[in-house]
Amino acid sequence: EVQLLESGGGLIQPGGSLRLSCAASGFTFSIYAMNWVRQAPGKGLEWVSGISANGRTTYYTDSVKGRFTISRDNSKNTLIVQMNSLRAEDSAVYYCVKGGGHSFDFDSWGQGTLVTVSS
Amino acid sequence: DIQMTQSPSSLSASVGDRLTITCRASQSISNYLNWYQQKPGKAPKLLIYGASSLQSGVPSRFSGSGSGTDFTLTISSLKPEDFATYYCQQRYSTPVTFGGGTNVEIK
Numbered sequence: 001e002v003q004l005l006e007s008g009g010g011l012i013q014p015g016g017s018l019r020l021s022c023a024a025s026g027f028t029f030s031i032y033a034m035n036w037v038r039q040a041p042g043k044g045l046e047w048v049s050g051i052s053a054n055g056r057t058t059y060y061t062d063s064v065k066g067r068f069t070i071s072r073d074n075s076k077n078t079l080i081v082q083m084n085s086l087r088a089e090d091s092a093v094y095y096c097v098k099g100g101g102h103s104f105d106f107d108s109w110g111q112g113t114l115v116t117v118s119s
Numbered sequence: 120d121i122q123m124t125q126s127p128s129s130l131s132a133s134v135g136d137r138l139t140i141t142c143r144a145s146q147s148i149s150n151y152l153n154w155y156q157q158k159p160g161k162a163p164k165l166l167i168y169g170a171s172s173l174q175s176g177v178p179s180r181f182s183g184s185g186s187g188t189d190f191t192l193t194i195s196s197l198k199p200e201d202f203a204t205y206y207c208q209q210r211y212s213t214p215v216t217f218g219g220g221t222n223v224e225i226k
Contacts, residue, residue, distance in 0.1 A: 035215075044206065044217055044218075044219050044220045045155075045157075045163065045206055045208075045217040046217065047208075047214060047215040047216070047217070050213075050215070059213045059214075061214040062120075095163075100165070100168065101168070102168075102210060103210075104208075104210035105153055105165065105168045105169075105210065106153070106155070106163070106165055106208070107168075107174065109162035109163055110162065111162060112162060
């Protein structure tokens, strides 16, 4: 059974940094693309970033380019996103999401971790 | 960026009803369209990928159709567990984008 367990969320001041991690199990992590998708309270879904299976190719939505960095450690089955220069509009539940047959077919989701950016 | 527009944004329906939700893309996305279901407080779940392919384990009352810019998600006979919010998503190009969601409530 696929399991994705996010950690690292919390309350952070505007301009601060946070590092989210996702521990993956139940599948061969190194052969699947991975993504982060977020959802602000009461709002819809927003794709944030994706990374290829080997980690060589990364993708970002425009609003986080230059501030967020996605990475993965295939030896530890871990997905990471380093979030810098955080803004109030980054406040959301962040989901770790596994790519399916295609990198952006989101076939398994973690339970999410809440990030709140506020002074 | 490709804009995804869902309609309606919300609806009320009864158990046993046939339900259709529409998703329109701002440009042609071939069949690179997925559908998700999300229940309150839970992560989304993939229902349909490639516009019409049923994800493993998803009941056959769910079906998807369309190509180009216009797509539909149909639930043939609503069950109590189907009351949720449904999202479409395009993967034709990055940034990947989602529709605004359709909230299906009990009438």
